[in-house]
Amino acid sequence: xxxxxxxxxxxxxxxxxxxxxxxxxxxxxxxxxxxxxxxxxxxxxxxxxxxxxxxxxxxxxxxxxxxxxxxxxxxxxxxxxxxxxxxxxxxxxxxxxxxxxxxxxxxxxxxxxxxxxxxxxxxxxxxxxxxxxxxxxxxxxxxxxxxxxxxxxxxxxxxxxxxxxxxxxxxxxxxxxxxxxxxxxxxxxxxxxxxxxxxxxxxxxxxxxxxxxxxxxxxxxxxxxxxxxxxxxxxxxxxxxxxxxxxxxxxxxxxxxxxxxxxxxxx
Amino acid sequence: xxxxxxxxxxxxxxxxxxxxxxxxxxxxxxxxxxxxxxxxxxxxxxxxxxxxxxxxxxxxxxxxxxxxxxxxxxxxxxxxxxxxxxxxxxxxxxxxxxxxxxxxxxxxxxxxxxxxxxxxxxxxxxxxxxxxxxxxxxxxxxxxxxxxxxxxxxxxxxxxxxxxxxxxxxxxxxxxxxxxxxxxxxxxxxxxxxxxxxxxxxxxxxxxxxxxxxxxxxxxxxxxxxxxxxxxxxxxxxxxxxxxxxxxxxxxxxxxxxxxxxxxxxxxxxxxxxxxxxxxxxxxxxxxxxxxxxxxxxxxxxxxxxxxxxxxxxxxxxxxxxxxxxxxxxxxxxxxxxxxxxxxxxxxxxxxxx
Numbered sequence: 238x239x240x241x242x243x244x245x246x247x248x249x250x251x252x253x254x255x256x257x258x259x260x261x262x263x264x265x266x267x268x269x270x271x272x273x274x275x276x277x278x279x280x281x282x283x284x285x286x287x288x289x290x291x292x293x294x295x296x297x298x299x300x301x302x303x304x305x306x307x308x309x310x311x312x313x314x315x316x317x318x319x320x321x322x323x324x325x326x327x328x329x330x331x332x333x334x335x336x337x338x339x340x341x342x343x344x345x346x347x348x349x350x351x352x353x354x355x356x357x358x359x360x361x362x363x364x365x366x367x368x369x370x371x372x373x374x375x376x377x378x379x380x381x382x383x384x385x386x387x388x389x390x391x392x393x394x395x396x397x398x399x400x401x402x403x404x405x406x407x408x409x410x411x412x413x414x415x416x417x418x419x420x421x422x423x424x425x426x427x428x429x430x431x432x433x434x435x436x437x438x439x440x441x442x443x444x445x446x447x448x449x450x451x452x453x454x455x456x457x458x459x460x461x462x463x464x465x466x467x468x469x470x471x472x473x474x475x476x477x478x479x480x481x482x483x484x485x486x487x488x489x490x491x492x493x494x495x496x497x498x499x500x501x502x503x504x
Numbered sequence: 505x506x507x508x509x510x511x512x513x514x515x516x517x518x519x520x521x522x523x524x525x526x527x528x529x530x531x532x533x534x535x536x537x538x539x540x541x542x543x544x545x546x547x548x549x550x551x552x553x554x555x556x557x558x559x560x561x562x563x564x565x566x567x568x569x570x571x572x573x574x575x576x577x578x579x580x581x582x583x584x585x586x587x588x589x590x591x592x593x594x595x596x597x598x599x600x601x602x603x604x605x606x607x608x609x610x611x612x613x614x615x616x617x618x619x620x621x622x623x624x625x626x627x628x629x630x631x632x633x634x635x636x637x638x639x640x641x642x643x644x645x646x647x648x649x650x651x652x653x654x655x656x657x658x659x660x661x662x663x664x665x666x667x668x669x670x671x672x673x674x675x676x677x678x679x680x681x682x683x684x685x686x687x688x689x690x691x692x693x694x695x696x697x698x699x700x701x702x703x704x705x706x707x708x709x710x711x712x713x714x715x716x717x718x719x720x721x722x723x724x725x726x727x728x729x730x731x732x733x734x735x736x737x738x739x740x741x742x743x744x745x746x747x748x749x750x751x752x753x754x755x756x757x758x759x760x761x762x763x764x765x766x767x768x769x770x771x772x773x774x775x776x777x778x779x780x781x782x783x784x785x786x787x788x789x790x791x792x793x794x795x796x797x798x799x800x801x802x803x804x805x806x807x808x809x810x811x812x813x814x815x816x817x818x819x820x821x822x823x824x825x826x827x828x829x830x831x832x833x834x835x836x837x838x839x840x841x842x843x844x845x846x847x848x849x850x851x852x853x854x855x856x857x858x
Contacts, residue, residue: 287747310753317751323600323743324798329516334740335752345516362516384752 238262239396239427243292244283246276253279255451256292261444263394263427266418268438270431271448272472277431278318280448281400284429285315297393311389313396314381318404320373322365328352328376329361335384351383352376354417356410370405378402378414385426397421399430403437415441435489439463447471463487521802524795528809532582532816539581539816540574542824549574572715580713581819582812583725584778587770589811590732590804592785593792597739597800598763599673602793605785606771609676610653613683615775618649623701624690643720643776650772653679658764708781708834710819717777728770729808735763736801743798781834783841784811790845814840 241259245252254276261267269277282288286301286309294301296312314335322331332348352358355375360368365376378399385395397418403411411434419441422428432438438445438459445462447454449471455462468476468489477490541550552566562570588606595604606612622645626634634641657679661672691702738759741749749756774781788811792803818836825831 285751287750306750306755307753310751315748315751317745317747320744320748324602324793326743326798327517330518330797330799331744334737334744337737345518 238295238297239284239429240295241280241284241292242295244280244294245291246279246283246288253451254283254290257448257451257453259284259446259453259456261396261427261429263396264422264425265443266415266422266428266430266441267444267446268430268432268442269446269448270433270435270438271454274450275448275471276451277448278400281398281429281431285309285313285398296396310384311391311395312393313398314384316378316381316397316399316402318400320377326365327362328357328365328368331365331376332380332383335380336387347383347386348379351379351386354382355379356413371407371410374402374405375410375414378417382417382421385421394425394427396427396429399428401431401433403432403434411437435463435468439487439489459487460485463489517797518799518802521796521799521806524792524802524806525809528806528813532809532813535813535816536578536582539578539820540570542820576715576718577710577713577819578816579718580721580777581710581816583718583722584710584774584781585784585812585815586729586808587725587774587811588781588784588815589788589807590729591767591770591774593789593800593803593807594732594735594739594763594767595785596789597735597742598760598767600743601673602790603786604673606650606767607780607782607785608680609657609672610679610683611650611657611676611768611771612775612780613680613687614653615646615650615772616780617683617687618652618772619643619646619776619779620687620690620702621645621649623698624694643717643773646776647724647769647772649683650775651768653683654764654768703832708779708837709822709830709832710778710815711830711832713777721773721777724769724773728766728773731762732766732770732804732808735759735766736799736804739763739800739804779832779834781815781837783837783845784815787841787844788814 239261241257244254244257244259246254257276257280259269259280269280271277279288283290283292284294284296284301286294286304296304296309299308301309326334329345329348329352332351333344336344336347349358349361352361355378357372357375357379360372360376365373368376381397381399385397389395399418402414402418406414415437418428418430422443430442432442442459444457445459446456447462447467454471455467463478465476465478468478474491478487479490480487537553541553549566549570552562552570555562555566556570591606591611592604595606595609596602598604619642622642626641657672657675660675691699694702738749738754738756741752741754742756742759744752746756749759788807789803792806792810796802796806815833815837818833818840821840822831822833822836825836
């Protein structure tokens with residue numbers, strides 16, 4: 238379990254999150270959605286221990302405030318939105334950075350496996366900076382995968398915390414990355430992903446939390462949460478939710494006309 | 505954005521980096537032997553080295569030159585070269601910028617100021633204090649100066665437990681200028697013999713190497729080097745940013761504190777025995793990154809091997825080029841290092857585009 242209890246985050250005078258409760262279970266993909274500035278990324282960063290906050294974050298039964306960096310790293314991998322790289326590392330070297338140096342053969346094999354999983358095996362010895370933005374993001378995902386794949390002693394589920402994992406990817410690789418997330422969850426791991434694309438969320442998430450202005454607006458399965466009213470209220474524009482017939486997956490269409498509140502703000 | 509298109513895709517460099525340990529150790533050994541043999545003392549000592557190897561007795565003169573002059577110089581040279589190169593590599597990893605260097609953030613300048621204060625104002629000190637400190641006065645003052653400037657720098661650049669690299673670099677420039685200005689004032693107060701010492705501090709030289717200095721500097725530098733070798737994984741993580749370093753299990757703030765202490769100790773000790781020698785700290789890690797890649801686990805060890813080799817080569821050149829006089833080694837490293845540095849800048853402009 239990954240639980241956040243009464244998380245409040247304030248930067249100087251602005252309150253970003255107001256007493257947010259959030260729970261994610263292993264075996265599932267849990268998505269956090271919401272408009273820009275609603276606090277999605279801040280909630281994720283509070284749960285990774287990167288943002289000082291009030292309230293508790295409990296990872297696999299242990300308060301993360303009491304955990305050392307290496308204990309956290311053994312139980313969760315984090316994919317940030319933007320990662321900069323100093324020095325000309327190659328792609329395979331970047332993937333290896335997250336790993337501990339065991340026998341080098343094991344580390345190399347694990348890193349190559351992770352690169353192949355994101356279809357970048359053929360770029361292993363290219364310079365990271367030569368890759369396109371989307372390829373760099375997939376290389377970073379490979380680094381995080383290698384980290385959570387690396388064998389550890391305790392059997393607790395390990396977590397992937399992904400901040401907009403498909404942000405700069407084409408549609409094919411969006412599906413590939415979400416497939417990776419889902420199969421990781423199906424194999425017993427936990428996945429928490431901050432998402433922008435509501436339709437990908439509907440396709441891949443088992444649970445969805447909608448944030449709006451620093452509070453939780455709705456929590457539940459995609460079918461429960463992704464409704465006309467909730468989404469229109471959260472995003473401040475009129476959205477229409479339909480269902481794909483056979484599996485009953487919701488999909489979201491923007492309404493052509495702007496909502497009245499937004500029109501007022503614009504004028 | 506990045507001018508890397510002219511770089512051909514390398515093969516996996518981790519093997520090369522490990523093989524480099526051996527090659528660089530061999531290079532250091534050969535250069536060390538040459539360094540003992542070659543010099544300005546009338547004759548070259550290859551014969552004496554041959555006698556050492558075969559176990560024959562040395563002449564009195566050979567023993568004095570080899571044991572009292574060249575051996576301490578060799579040991580100080582190895583220590584200083586290793587500290588300069590490893591300090592440079594650690595600083596660059598810490599600042600995530602291949603141009604960072606202890607010389608750049610005022611650590612060397614602070615150490616130099618400490619030394620100059622001790623040289624110029626030392627004569628005003630109470631006699632009991634002078635007799636107590638003896639030969640250790642100047643090295644100790646340099647060490648304190650380097651350490652002090654690092655601590656001031658750190659206080660200025662750190663807020664809420666996090667270090668801003670930009671503030672640290674800018675504060676380092678200001679500190680360097682301040683140390684330079686104070687040193688300039690002190691130079692006017694110096695007498696002739698002190699002025700000669702000050703020139704030595706400004707340009708750097710291994711000529712003053714004695715067993716005393718070797719015994720003062722070697723333990724500090726060895727300890728700093730061993731501590732630096734534990735930073736490899738942490739500095740690799742830091743290359744991906746502080747947040748990602750934390751995500752892969754690095755205690756970032758503690759690692760940065762350790763790195764700063766290591767740099768202060770190694771640079772302070774190096775400057776105390778040799779003055780300010782430039783370019784080793786920038787050129788050595790650069791060359792190694794081009795050859796074996798930026799993985800700090802290999803880079804730090806290889807820097808500790810290549811740094812001394814380059815410094816000793818520069819030292820041999822400085823001894824023979826205008827023999828029987830000798831050039832300050834800082835001039836030689838600048839003449840050799842500055843063009844290499846500019847060439848790297850031209851070829852790999854993308855690398856410093858951070």
